[in-house]
Amino acid sequence: MNYKLILNIALHLLQARLKQTVVAAVGVTFGIAMFISLVSFMNGLNDLLDGLMLNRTPHVLLYNKIKPTENQPVSLSAQYKDNINFINSIKPKDRGKSIYNGKNIISILKNDPRVIDVAPKITTPVFFNSGTIAISGVINGVDVLSEEKLFKISDYIVEGKVTDLLQNNSIIIGKGLADKMLLTTGDIIKITSSKGSLASLKIVGISQIGISEIDDVASYTSLATAQKILEEPTNYITDIQIKLFDMTSAPIVAKEFQSKFNVDTIDYQTANSQFETGSSVRSIISYSVGVVLLIVAGFGIYNILNMMIYEKMDSIAILKATGFSGNDVKWIFVSLSLIIGLVGGLFGLLFGYIFSSIIDIVPFETAALPTIKTYPINYDPLFYFIGITFALITTTIAGLLPAMKASKVDPVEIIRGK
Amino acid sequence: MGNKVIETVGLSKYFLDPVKFQVLKEINMSIDHGEFVSIVGKSGCGKSTLLYLLSTMDTDYEGQLFIHEALITGKLDKELAQIRSENIGFVFQFHYLLSEYNVLKNVMLPGMKLGKYSHQELEHRALEHLKTLDMEDQALKMPNQLSGGQKQRVAIARALINDPLIIMGDEPTGNLDKKNSDLVFDIFSQLTHENNQTLLIVTHDTDFADRTNRTITMEDGRIIS
Numbered sequence: 001m002n003y004k005l006i007l008n009i010a011l012h013l014l015q016a017r018l019k020q021t022v023v024a025a026v027g028v029t030f031g032i033a034m035f036i037s038l039v040s041f042m043n044g045l046n047d048l049l050d051g052l053m054l055n056r057t058p059h060v061l062l063y064n065k066i067k068p069t070e071n072q073p074v075s076l077s078a079q080y081k082d083n084i085n086f087i088n089s090i091k092p093k094d095r096g097k098s099i100y101n102g103k104n105i106i107s108i109l110k111n112d113p114r115v116i117d118v119a120p121k122i123t124t125p126v127f128f129n130s131g132t133i134a135i136s137g138v139i140n141g142v143d144v145l146s147e148e149k150l151f152k153i154s155d156y157i158v159e160g161k162v163t164d165l166l167q168n169n170s171i172i173i174g175k176g177l178a179d180k181m182l183l184t185t186g187d188i189i190k191i192t193s194s195k196g197s198l199a200s201l202k203i204v205g206i207s208q209i210g211i212s213e214i215d216d217v218a219s220y221t222s223l224a225t226a227q228k229i230l231e232e233p234t235n236y237i238t239d240i241q242i243k244l245f246d247m248t249s250a251p252i253v254a255k256e257f258q259s260k261f262n263v264d265t266i267d268y269q270t271a272n273s274q275f276e277t278g279s280s281v282r283s284i285i286s287y288s289v290g291v292v293l294l295i296v297a298g299f300g301i302y303n304i305l306n307m308m309i310y311e312k313m314d315s316i317a318i319l320k321a322t323g324f325s326g327n328d329v330k331w332i333f334v335s336l337s338l339i340i341g342l343v344g345g346l347f348g349l350l351f352g353y354i355f356s357s358i359i360d361i362v363p364f365e366t367a368a369l370p371t372i373k374t375y376p377i378n379y380d381p382l383f384y385f386i387g388i389t390f391a392l393i394t395t396t397i398a399g400l401l402p403a404m405k406a407s408k409v410d411p412v413e414i415i416r417g418k
Numbered sequence: 419m420g421n422k423v424i425e426t427v428g429l430s431k432y433f434l435d436p437v438k439f440q441v442l443k444e445i446n447m448s449i450d451h452g453e454f455v456s457i458v459g460k461s462g463c464g465k466s467t468l469l470y471l472l473s474t475m476d477t478d479y480e481g482q483l484f485i486h487e488a489l490i491t492g493k494l495d496k497e498l499a500q501i502r503s504e505n506i507g508f509v510f511q512f513h514y515l516l517s518e519y520n521v522l523k524n525v526m527l528p529g530m531k532l533g534k535y536s537h538q539e540l541e542h543r544a545l546e547h548l549k550t551l552d553m554e555d556q557a558l559k560m561p562n563q564l565s566g567g568q569k570q571r572v573a574i575a576r577a578l579i580n581d582p583l584i585i586m587g588d589e590p591t592g593n594l595d596k597k598n599s600d601l602v603f604d605i606f607s608q609l610t611h612e613n614n615q616t617l618l619i620v621t622h623d624t625d626f627a628d629r630t631n632r633t634i635t636m637e638d639g640r641i642i643s
Binding site for chain 2: 002005008012013015016314315317318319320321322323324325326327328410411412415416
């Protein structure tokens with residue numbers, strides 16, 4: 001088959017109906033551009049929201065769960081071994097919140113090839129005292145450097161520096177807490193620990209995560225300071241946070257660590273399942289809107305090609321009479337449609353990119369998200385690839401039906417009808 | 419190679435709509451190389467129908483059709499298209515020029531499809547044909563800028579581009595005035611004399627038919643002389 005000639009004829013037919021062709025191509029362009037900007041925006045948003053949660057969540061967390069002993073004394077007794085025992089009013093066992101042998105576990109984990117890094121942490125409830133008012137809150141005693149490496153806490157520090165926490169008796173408090181107690185950087189805050197001991201800490205920074213429930217209660221200090229407030233030795237650690245290279249393996253790894261170190265573990269998938277659901281729903285919405293737009297554009301192409309075939313019946317007849325086969329005629333119209341799809345699609349990608357870039361620079365400042373200045377956009381090349389593939393598939397299908405009709409045109413009927 | 423360009427054996431054709439009706443009844447005929455044949459007959463006698471069967475465009479018939487002594491009946495659409503491309507040139511009552519192409523391109527198009535000659539050679543040949551038809555200076559015009567007679571001459575040039583075995587015409591002078599149809603006739607007879615071109619023309623113009631080498635008269639689906 002002579003593709004060059006077929007393409008040439010297709011192009012000439014297009015030129016003869018330039019206005020309609022442009023309208024058809026604009027339909028595709030619009031569909032693709034909307035698809036690209038929508039998907040980029042939605043995914044940008046997904047990344048942002050996921051990041052908000054995931055960046056601050058360890059992939060695997062080792063801690064001591066408050067729970068009753070699994071083997072109650074009665075089950076140890078040989079006498080009642082074969083009986084079914086009902087025990088009422090069980091109380092959780094006090095094993096202390098400290099992870100036993102925490103330092104050893106950390107050094108083992110640091111050598112595990114699957115683990116990016118490990119950050120130990122102490123979480124404890126405290127009271128922040130302001131005059132006679134006591135506000136309940138939480139102190140996170142963190143290993144400043146590894147915490148910064150894994151969770152980028154500096155992103156959420158709106159005043160001061162994270163490294164200031166390395167000084168003794170320093171603290172970074174949540175924005176909500178600071179506003180409530182009218183405290184600023186440099187002030188001294190008084191704290192009552194859960195054990196009743198008092199401490200005075202210097203505020204070196206203000207943090208704002210964007211979730212007011214957290215900002216109203218949370219504060220950061222160094223591991224050593226936290227241990228001091230709690231009057232605990234330096235091996236006291238309540239949580240071990242782990243980030244993995246392969247996030248998806250978290251549930252398996254969590255189980256493994258649970259039996260290996262005899263602690264309780266939770267993986268991020270279990271802890272944040274609702275975020276996963278939200279992301280996938282948003283993706284489905286944006287993809288379906290994009291596909292619908294393209295289908296509408298496809299109908300436009302179908303219409304225009306159909307009209308063109310009726311207009312060009314004579315030309316089709318004479319092409320067939322002078323030696324073009326039905327297949328050749330079919331390819332002429334399929335290439336017509338493909339040209340519209342390709343040109344429209346490429347412009348769509350371009351405009352999609354432009355729209356995304358415009359959205360990307362639109363200011364988006366909200367108190368809830370201090371680190372975000374503009375709307376988030378994800379420029380994944382995959383979206384562009386999907387976009388152009390969709391464009392070509394829809395236009396080919398839209399063109400194929402009229403093309404089949406054209407290929408079946410009986411030249412004798414047309415020529416004799418004159 | 420035999421001398422017969424086209425031969426039919428027991429060619430019959432039925433129209434099924436609105437009622438079954440036999441248009442052509444057991445036609446046996448042949449056309450030799452270099453003949454200038456006209457088919458005449460009253461309206462509805464089946465002369466055009468016969469032409470379209472011979473042209474291979476209409477494949478719904480009984481009997482056998484040979485072109486250049488090769489059996490054509492039962493070939494696929496694609497093979498028939500190739501046969502038309504190589505062997506048959508068409509001139510219809512209506513010119514059927516593609517309005518998107520200029521005159522030269524219109525003439526070249528069947529040649530480009532066949533792909534026997536290079537583009538340059540084809541252009542040269544197209545210009546030669548236009549020259550013999552006295553249309554050389556119109557080569558770069560668009561079809562809608564030409565008169566009826568000129569368009570028909572372009573259509574003839576287009577029919578000639580692939581050196582067809584036979585040129586078929588369905589009332590090629592039907593839409594033309596006396597002067598232009600004489601002109602078209604002169605072109606045809608010049609082609610037979612100078613190039614030994616085989617021609618098969620359906621017409622109801624008896625003046626035209628009388629001047630051809632051989633006239634086939636049809637009546638009620640049969641050849642009567």
